[in-house]
Amino acid sequence: MPAPNPTPATVSVTASPAGRECAVLLVNLGTPDAPDTRSVRRYLREFLGDPRVVELPRALWLPILYGVILPLRPSRSAKAYRAIWTPAGSPLRVLSDAVTAGLGAALRADAPELTVRLAMRYGNPSVASVLRELRDAGLRRLIVLPMYPQYSASTAASVFDAVVDELRRWRRVPELRFIADYHAEPAWADAVAASIREHWATHPRGEKLLFSFHGIPQRYVRRGDPYEDQCRASAAAIVQRLALPDDAWQLSFQSRVGREPWLQPYTDETVKALGRAGVRSLDVVCPGFAVDCLETLEEVAMQNAEFFEEAGGEHLRYIPALNDRADHIATLARLIRRHGGGWPEFAPHG
């Protein structure tokens, strides 16, 4: 009798003879190619033209997008991008590349044939272009990991759309696994809590800790988006690890666009209210962002710091995203190992 096939503890996708590639595709939001108005306009046209991001009838939204947003917003956004741009490029791109390299190295130890690649949902390198390169190398199995700890249709489902839009054109589609979110991974909350503790060990500790997540319209939550619940659960898991009393922390949502109500309370109003209420020092952490980007480095660390000071506060200290921290990479590697387990052996003539 053959021994029963045990569930492998490590990535079974590794059992892949040459020419039958297994890959992890990390996908982040994307960012402009350069911090100038033209590049930002091109990026925003693709981003805000996605019906997963702006859920309005096209006949209503496209005239606003092309008539109001694209003529006006890009020059303002380009200025914000210039404030955070690095010699190596946009922080979102540079840091996502660093996570991809780190994850590739971490997985190579036990899964040497697994390729780890990064694509951007909007801008470059596009999901389609990276998938085609993988196809040309013989892609047979694919694990897609959107770089968003919490699920929203506006982010994770949009990544799913982009992957499927490309795969549906292929003759031979790969076997596919899609990781919808990972905020419930205990190691993820451990890593965020550790990053906060380390910040407190090297900087003065603020009177309060604010968890600021990117917002979405309330309408999306009413339609069934689990995002708000997942943000609240994320904060609760981190608070529990830090053993914070209720009055030591708050949660808010940032980056609202347009006039309809988004998830509340809003971050800008919250930091202003805290400053007015006599809070002198405030720490802000943004656990919805896997890596730092415009929304953390400019909107929180610059704009909201200014709002806080204008309202009477003295120090708003931004606690960086997990970026390429070793515990972040280890968390993602574990996630991939678990989602990559249990795949059957390749058939001899596949």
Ligand SMILES: C=CC1=C(C)c2cc3[nH]c(cc4nc(cc5[nH]c(cc1n2)c(C)c5CCC(=O)O)C(CCC(=O)O)=C4C)c(C)c3C=C
């Ligand atoms: C208009 C609708 C938007 C929705 C819905 C939305 C959801 C959403 N976005 C992120 C993550 C990021 N957003 C970033 C920038 C950004 N977001 C919007 C709009 C929506 N986001 C705009 C218009 C912009 C562009 C910048 C600007 O012009 O102000 C970024 C940063 C990109 C970078 O290059 O650094 C990230 C990351 C999440 C997680 C989310 C829903 C949960």
Ligand SMILES: [Fe+2]
């Ligand atoms: Fe956004």
Ligand SMILES: [Fe+2]
């Ligand atoms: Fe913003």
